[in-house]
Amino acid sequence: MKMFLGLVMRDIRLAMREGGSISTVLGFYLIVVAILPLGLGPDLNLLAKIAPGVLWVAMLLSALLSVDRIFYNDHEDGTLEVIALGAMPLELVAAAKSIAHWITTGIPLALVAPVLGFLLNLQPEAVWVLVVTMLAGTPAVSFLGAVGAALTLGLNRGGLLLSLLILPLYIPVLIFGIATMNAVLVGPGSFVQPFAILCAISLVTIILSPIASAAALRMNLQ
Amino acid sequence: MRLIIDELAVKRGLRTIISGLSFHIESKEGLLLTGPNGSGKTTLLRALAGFIEHDAGTVRLEGGADEAEVGEQCHYVGHKNGIKHGFTVAENLDFWLDYLGGAEDDTGQGKRSCRDTALETFELTNLLDIPAGMLSAGQKRRLGLARLVMVKRPVWLLDEPSVSLDVHSVKILAGVVEEHIRGGGIAMAATHIPLGLEFNRTLQLGIAQETEEVFG
Numbered sequence A: 001m002k003m004f005l006g007l008v009m010r011d012i013r014l015a016m017r018e019g020g021s022i023s024t025v026l027g028f029y030l031i032v033v034a035i036l037p038l039g040l041g042p043d044l045n046l047l048a049k050i051a052p053g054v055l056w057v058a059m060l061l062s063a064l065l066s067v068d069r070i071f072y073n074d075h076e077d078g079t080l081e082v083i084a085l086g087a088m089p090l091e092l093v094a095a096a097k098s099i100a101h102w103i104t105t106g107i108p109l110a111l112v113a114p115v116l117g118f119l120l121n122l123q124p125e126a127v128w129v130l131v132v133t134m135l136a137g138t139p140a141v142s143f144l145g146a147v148g149a150a151l152t153l154g155l156n157r158g159g160l161l162l163s164l165l166i167l168p169l170y171i172p173v174l175i176f177g178i179a180t181m182n183a184v185l186v187g188p189g190s191f192v193q194p195f196a197i198l199c200a201i202s203l204v205t206i207i208l209s210p211i212a213s214a215a216a217l218r219m220n221l222q
Numbered sequence B: 001m002r003l004i005i006d007e008l009a010v011k012r013g014l015r016t017i018i019s020g021l022s023f024h025i026e027s028k029e030g031l032l033l034t035g036p037n038g039s040g041k042t043t044l045l046r047a048l049a050g051f052i053e054h055d056a057g058t059v060r061l062e063g064g065a066d067e068a069e070v071g072e073q074c075h076y077v078g079h080k081n082g083i084k085h086g087f088t089v090a091e092n093l094d095f096w097l098d099y100l101g102g103a104e105d106d107t108g109q110g111k112r113s114c115r116d117t118a119l120e121t122f123e124l125t126n127l128l129d130i131p132a133g134m135l136s137a138g139q140k141r142r143l144g145l146a147r148l149v150m151v152k153r154p155v156w157l158l159d160e161p162s163v164s165l166d167v168h169s170v171k172i173l174a175g176v177v178e179e180h181i182r183g184g185g186i187a188m189a190a191t192h193i194p195l196g197l198e199f200n201r202t203l204q205l206g207i208a209q210e211t212e213e214v215f216g
Helices: A002-017 A021-040 A044-067 A069-076 A079-084 A090-120 A124-151 A159-185 A192-221 B041-049 B089-100 B108-121 B137-150 B167-182
Strands: B002-012 B015-026 B029-034 B056-062 B074-077 B155-159 B186-190 B201-204
Touching: A002 A021, A002 A090, A002 B089, A021 A044, A021 A090, A044 A069, A044 A090, A044 A124, A044 A159, A069 A079, A069 A090, A069 A124, A079 A090, A079 A192, A079 B089, A090 A124, A090 A192, A124 A159, A124 A192, A159 A192, B002 B041, B015 B029, B015 B041, B015 B056, B015 B186, B029 B041, B029 B167, B041 B074, B041 B155, B041 B186, B074 B137, B089 B108, B089 B137, B108 B137, B137 B167, B155 B167, B167 B186
Parallel strands: B029 B186, B029 B201, B074 B155, B155 B186
Antiparallel strands: B002 B015, B002 B056
16 A cells, blocks of 8 residues: 555656646646637637536546656656566556546646636536536546556557547546536436446446556556 | 576567576576577566566576565566656655565665665765756666665566666676675676676577468
């Protein structure tokens, strides 16, 4: 457990230290959301209507920008080889690194989303749903992303392939994230069901994706 | 303690690099791996560390910790140093100390002294607070090698450990390896540059003989 936490803390410290990484993701999110109203024109009703979807899709794209970072640097400088020789199984290594990614990317993105929502005339009552659904959905984004990152490790410029592999897997998260928001904002029906499914998706990926990531890592260590 | 390699075969893709290799190393023995480029020195070391799957055969460490895999009892020093450029020398060492030595219940004091020994051995004490990214290639190498001294493990697998080290540092490295062997450890090194070290045995690898015919 100490090793696990140590690895999580190390990744968080590295993400902070290497600066750039967190702020680039947030900057990208800001830009994508900010240019959209410029393209659509100043129709406030339209913007309010599409705000949840835009915020979610832009969040997924921004998160995708940073998932290759989960393993790439460690693979590049040889740290991964040494980590693999530690007593901790690679499954837990993958889980620790995904958690660190969620803390350094998922949480900041979820917290910044309502602020960007004002650019899109997001209804005030939607703010808390947005934050809650994003906090529930982003673990899946990080853990699934880790699988793609591990798979594309050995490739030069694996980023594009990574997007092709992983974006389709984000669709369920997107669907149930938006469904929860719509249930609260538009109705009818309860938001409990879609929200429960969203949480379930996150929990399942937290359990399953480290296994897939570890298998991909073993392949890339060869 | 004895590292036993029994009928080991390793493939990379469709090419068999090593086949039917059997030998063993006792503790207090050092083994020098030689052979031309492409003869499978790195492949063998990586296979022993557990990075590359064995096509056939077994590798086991007799007299080591029973439940741990061979890889967990090895130090592998490869072409890359495994250090984080964003961290200072001290932070790099502290992380490895916690991570690799994590299983042992060492007191904080004991850990500090392990780290200090490693720093002194590889003459890194003055560089403690400098980010690893600002070190020279040789200093980075020394920082990577400091792991060997800091965390005790019985088997050392060294792949060209002396790359980018100066004459003086090579001497330090040779001393460290010698002490490890004398203290009951096992060391295997692949190197072209003489380390100034007497190895008990030499294993000569040849260029892979057989390439499997697939489309024939």
